[in-house]
Amino acid sequence: MKGRLRNTSLMASLAAVVVVMCGMLSSVPKTAAIPAFSRKYQTSCTTCHSNYPELNDFGEAFKKNGFKFPKDDASFIKEAVVMLGAKAQKEAFPEAVYPGEIPGSVPIAFRYSGNFNYNSKQPIAAGFLPRTDLFVPNTFTIIGAGSFGPTLSFWVDNDISAGGADAAASLGDGYLKFNDLGHALGLPKDTLNLRMGQFELDLPITQARTINLTPYDVYSQASIAPVGNAACTTIGSPAATPCTTNNPLQFGIPQRGIEIGGYPNDGNFTWSLAVVDGSNNTAALRNSKDVYVRVSQRFNLERDPESRNAIQAAGPTGPRDHTSIRFGAFYYYGRNALNMDGSLFPGFGTVHEPFYRAGGDFRFKYRHLEFYGVGMYGHDQNLLPDTMTGTGFVRTSPVTFTGGFAQAQYWIYPWAMALMRYDFVDSPTDFFKGVSRYNTRNRFSPGVQFLVRANIKVAFEYQHRWERPVTLSNGTTIFFHPNGIVSGIDYVF
């Protein structure tokens, strides 16, 4: 083992570590609580968020209803909307533009978040990493969301600044949603919706609305085969041939596409089917589109039927989320493409490498306790140029990974939460790239979070990470834990 690693160049190891670090420290796509809704309804953030940006049962119902109160929305709006045409214009359609509405004031909100990082000491051979770093990434986000009438809703969020002055920023979500299209077809309420634009997939556990300071490791996992004959040979490919798999897809990144889905039966059953580009780069990387499917079923465990059917359960000391457990499954399929212009393998055609991600998830809620987790398997076909024929490609061992996370969180007070999270990714490929000492990368992240106000949060997270190898100048390989503490401030207005 050590002998093999010694053969890996120092630069390659460093590069691999840097890639992983960059992935972890990169700006997490963030969605936030929407003070614009607080203004519109004159209500506190806690109406929809027990700990923003995570949604409580009411917030979920509000979002699923097209950013409107699930019942009697109009009576709760404290700020008159602007009608884009009289309601009676409906009768004149198609001879007139169908009437709509926009919010009375510009529904804009802002969010700032910055982390204070404390990094454990690491070997200088692994590169310089400051022991402390103040407020990184320093992210300022603008968010606009609302409804354009009874059946249309929209969302746009963009990181104006991420990682410092004039640093690159990016669009998070930007979509238009047609709500309850199934109503016209006589389907049960919320059975069919249509969303188009750029959005986070209907992930089992949302990344955009996570309360965590760092993204879920498995959501950031890409399938990139090691470059170098030795590694390819080791994972089963013919000797002296290059690995090709180079799939940048990360599950947690917003994608451009079209999604249909629904959540009938008061959201107990959910389904979604999305056709997406496979990346959110400025232009699609390939011709083919990817498909994502997810279904889930929630079992409402409230005993009292009236409480069970209400938006929130009636607790002895106030409304709360339902005691419930949800199970879900998801499947993502695509065909990655390489060598489209023939520059990678001159004389060969385009390499089409089918890949999929499949997994399951659960979420359990009981009073002040939540427990949830995701398990995922990733599989990428790995085709190699057939040097015997000089034209086609042959299959070799696929690039695979297994990963997931489990998280428990407990509200000590309505403003204080303790949480414990475990991430793991088992990736032989990354292991051969020198990312970790073993195939499996484990991370334990206990933390606490405090709502200083309903819109201001302070969070702390300790990260105990897996061991990483680093090769010293004398050829010796040593291992170290790049642990750290992240504390963040976060506010919206």
Added chain:
Amino acid sequence: MSLPGIAAKAAFAGSTMLALAGANGANEIKGKVSVQGIKSAENIAVYVDVIADKKFDPPKEHIVVDQRKMAFIPHVVAVQQGTTVDFLNSDPVGHNVYWPSISGNKKLSHNLGTWPKGEKKPFQFNDLGTASLLCNVHPEMSGYVVVVPTPYFAVADKDGNFEIKNIPAGKYTLKTWGEDGKPTTQAVDASAATATVELTVKK
């Protein structure tokens, strides 16, 4: 009972009782509350403090505090000690009603829980002081139940005017309670048919 009139109804409930008791007179105290450093005199409660050697039976009529459009209506209600208040939920969303203390006494805190739209939950206020009504999921919701020792009380309107009717002739101590103002105490002589007072509540 129409909800906008609840505060006024509460104010007059005690007066009615007094008339039935055959007290020696049916005078009234009219007055105006002025404020200093406070936005408005609206919703300042004015009441006659404890009268020596005089006890009053709690009224049988219930007072209703509604939760409508995510607000407590009325915002301030004054009630005589021993009054039962019915808390109604008129919203299609879940609410609860709790008060973390009565005039700072946390031992008197209470949480009524949650109940669906259209239903009421009663609570008899036997302790003097002010209960700050809150909802734990909609923290912007705020209301007050001011529990006073006598049936002679009123809540000032938006101009600061108040009227306490059917009060027997005598000398009393008037007190105020306001959400933002300090309590004010003032002696009043209600020997005449109508006594007029000017009260000033400071922040």
